[in-house]
Amino acid sequence: MDIKIPDSWLRDYLKTSANSAKIAECLSLSGPSVEKIEKKGKDAIYSIEVTTNRVDSVGVFGIAREAAAILPRFGISASLSSVKTKSRQEFAKEVDYLETKVDHKLCPRFTAILIRDIKIGPSPVFIQERLKAIGSRPINNVVDISNYLMYELGQPLHTFDYNKIRGAKMILRESKRGEKLTTLDGKTHILPGGDIVIEDGDGRLIDLAGIMGGKNSEVDENTKNVLLFVQNYNPVNIRRDVMTLAKRTDAATLFEKGLDPELVEVTMRRGIDLFVQICKGKPESKILDLYPNPYSSKTVRLTEKFVEDRLGVPIAKNDISKILDSLGLKTQWNGEDLSVSIPSWRARDINLPEDILEEVARLYGYHNMPSKIMNGEIPEPLENSPFEFEIKVKRTLQGWGGTEVYTSSLVSKEQVASDWSLKLKNPLGSDSEYLRLSLAPSLIDAASKNKREEDPMHLFEMSKVYLPIRGNLPEEKMMLAGVFANQSFEDTKGVIEALLESLGIEATFAQEDSRWFLPHHRLVVKSGKLELGQFGVLKKEGLIYYEFGVEDVRSVSKPLTTYIPTPKYPSQVEDISLVLKSRTLLGEIIKSMETADQQISSVRLVDTFEDTKTLRVTYQSLSKTLTDKEVEKIRKKVLDRMKKKFGARLKN
Amino acid sequence: MENRIQNLKNQALAQIIDADIEELEGLRTNYLGRRGELNKILREIQDLPAKKRPIIGQIVNDAKKAIERAIDEKHGKLQEGTGKTKWFDPTVPGNKPQIGHLHLVTQAVEEISKTFEKIGFVRVRYPEVEWDWFAFESLNMPKDHPARDEWETFFVGTPPHSKYGQMVLTPHTSSGQIREMTRVKNPPIRMLNIAKTYRRQSDVAHIPMFHQFEGLVVDKEISVVHLKGTLDYFARSFFGPKRKIRLRPFHFQFTEPSFEFDISCDICQGRGCKLCKAGWLELGGAGMVHPQVLKNGGIDPKHYTGFAFGAGLERSFMMKSGLKIDDVRTLYSSDLRFLRQF
Incomplete structure (x- = not known):
């Protein structure tokens, strides 16, 4: 996934003295690859390639988190500022403004809050500028807040016009084959079934969840009350939707990789803050939060020797701890054995000791490792290699x-x-x-x-x-x-x-x-x-x-032909011109001549004039020098054969 | 002594001008023969001071050459007069045999094979039309995995295999990894797989059919430093002793850790220019073979480890030679005006 991050935005979360070029260099060597840096006014925009397993790094905060761990390895001080939020609403399992029925196989975490009396208008200049810098078009404050937070935190958000959700009721379920839904972009989809959709109290589909909102619940210039919506979806379903509907949005690209359900919380709070601050909205006091299986930390175990064996260089125990701790992975040594507890945002990509190894290796720095050619046996060559x-x-x-x-x-x-x-x-x-x-x-x-x-x-x-x-x-x-x-x-x-x-x-x-x-x-x-x-x-x-x-x-094919001794006695060579009947195959003539006598070693065409073919005949005996008389005898044999078999005659 | 030599030379040249063909041979013996005048002088050199010897030696040799050329030229002129040789024009253009050309891809295949064969790699060939299992599933990419998006795969419209899934055109040479593990069974493995690969793409930088080369090493105690060493060796022997390789962290489902590897740019010597990314050109992907992949290939990851790398053949060859072919499709155009240049 290719993302763009303005340097100024990155520094909201990354405190460091490093300049943008240095940050780019260090990130590329030990983390996500920075493809280029473009100057835009006073700001610099990084183009970064984040690999599909590291969706936690997609976004300004994610990159800042990586940089804060990586830069100190290059001797540059750096620290990460946490996401600060003011909203203090309570997360609750029930709220009075929304009735829900949620299939948690499709949606492991469902959160929403009603925000009343918002003022729709353009968003503040700094938000517009930042969105423009990364190639996103500012629309109005409501839409811009969603986009801004998605690019900042890597968690998509959605806003419904609350008053368009009939019956203040949502049913999140799998679609049935053939159901119809018109999305925000005006396109009507006939659903293949198995998509994640939301139905309102009137049985209308109002959202193609995780991909794009429904037209019928869209926020417009008259919207007063919005439902701010932050979810975690099952990536498998989103992925299938993207493929079958051939509809890819930034949100879907994030959801299909599998997001951190804990990220929902901070995004929701920050969303509320911005709606209060920018849209002058009045949030309800409770956030609806349906999260039946909260994340519990998992542990991966490995040994010091494993790290050394696989990397080919020893790394001290305390250095291993330091590296892992800087990434938010908690380490505990018990002699040679290491247990690492994995934070929620890395739960999907770290499962094996090899995954931990990669974290240690990249922060230790591949450029710091020696180069060696493997010793050990050379494999057998391929039999019958072509x-x-x-x-x-x-x-x-x-x-x-x-x-x-x-x-x-x-x-x-x-x-x-x-x-x-x-x-x-x-x-x-x-x-x-x-x-x-x-x-x-x-x-x-x-x-x-x-x-x-x-x-x-x-x-x-x-x-x-x-x-x-x-x-x-x-x-x-x-x-x-x-x-x-x-x-x-x-x-x-x-x-x-x-x-x-x-x-x-x-x-x-x-x-x-x-x-x-x-x-x-x-x-x-x-x-x-x-x-x-x-x-x-x-x-x-x-x-x-x-x-x-x-x-x-x-x-x-015979790569080595068997050895034939070169003749000891001189050969005799003569040209014979034969007049052939028309439609005689020359190949047959030559083959026949060559086999007429053992002492004819070769017959070669040297000249052609109409039906007359001049052939160079070599006579060769292995046991003596042939006399003219002997040659004459052989020649006669050949010519007789030519006459009998092909009706060919000697010219003059 | 210098004067003596000079006089001797002038005398000889004068005599040559008037000589006939027999006299010419006499003069040759007289001046240039083993016991000739000039060699006489060379023998006297020993008596000179050491500093002077090379100077005189040089003068004698120059005189010898001048006399020899004069005799040969005179000889030629005399012969021409007798009608024994005719005037001849050696500047007439030669009749060249048709010059043949091996395609750039073949040249690249040969060079890359040779480079890796020197360190014990065995070149193999595996199917280009493969089952999904070998191309994806066994490499830790289950159906519908987003990682598959990177490989824009062609599918063959035959019914899928009950065990191995759909028939595909190999989008990468990595599909040979499991094939090789199954063939060798007991490591060591040092595989080099060079093959046609196919992706659904076509523009100036991409062609639906292209070539990749892939290395796979599996043995006891194989580690990241061996991967680095092998790529370093490749960079130096294939691209030249001054070129360097760097590894960058990356992600592939079938290796862990995974890398992309870059080669230092030879145009700017690594300082950074328009053609490269801050002094580096991206070459390919690599990593330590994922334990699940070893298992899928029937190899016990408790006893063996390995690494693999793969890169585009055409791209690598262009980077080596500095050839700037602005449209890679030209490579496959069969245009003789292009092919004859290599």
């Missing part, structure tokens, strides 16, 4: 000119193109409604964003796709995919071949059509029977696309 392999693949592609992209896992309906996919319940927009099943649409998108590129382009990504499994989390499959543009089929296929080769994979490419690719333009890449991925030319914009299952590729 990370080295993944970066190797990325670096290999990068080395050959690939540029890595990261695209969003969240895609549109068109981009998943399947009903068997995961859809978000609360997407940001229709372009990011689904978890993707393939990287292809994102990469095609990426390529088209770079259409102006004229140079060879290769974009790739390694990311997960999310394949649904009924009744379980999806399979998160790591994929490698890429697109090429402005490059030939051969050049790009070469990149894929080289990648697989450098990973020690013997892969085969088989032509198989599928709907996204141009006919005849798709190859399925396999290692043995395992399908690793695919490569080919897409129908869309003629982009060349490939994708692989990274884990499949990794499973057949």
